[in-house]
Amino acid sequence: MNFSQLLRILKIATIAAGAALLIFLFWQKAVIGGVATYSTRLNGESNFIYGPYPIGRVERASGVVNIKDEPVYFDVYAPWQFKTANVKLTYKNESKLTAYLGVKLPGEWNFYLVELPTSADFREQSIEFDVANAWRVDNVMKFILACSGLGESEKRLKIEKMEVKFFK
């Protein structure tokens, strides 16, 4: 193989790799299948779900995030204005305090909240939100986890995993 052949192969390979990556990115952006799923173990490694924050209200333990004050927020990447979002949260709420999971709607302080049942052990709760008119800025939707009275006591709300499934 002479040098010009080698250079030609290298050029073709580089352009093909770039084109493949671009196709992949546009495929992800378009959400061809109509469903986009993002999940996180809340260890800060997810590129699609950021949170819970502010960090002063959370404690990270092994595999679990303890919420010590409320409310906390999650930013979830949403490449489209989807119609519905199914949020699956794995949590433990030993306290008698009522916890809510919600999605931010347009407006200054406007959230649609759904009550989370109390649970002495870890449980997986699925909640469906209508997000057709939800707040979405820079392709990010905001979710809230609120538990009134949490900051005033030693009680903690533990969360282990979060999964968000968007439907077009």
Place this chain on the structure above:
Amino acid sequence: MAIFIMRFRLSTEQTKQIVSFLFKSLFVFWLLLSVLDLFMPGFAIRYVNLNYLLLATGTFFLLGLFL
């Protein structure tokens, strides 16, 4: 890269040509992804680490400079 040069017995000029091509391709690609990400936030940065891409571009730039 060194293995590649030795395997194909490339001269300094030929190595420079390859390095220059890789630098240009990576730079164009980084620029393209950055601009796309600017207009569609999260489009590229959620999937590709643009800092690493820029680091690779810079490495090839420096290699081209010292060859």
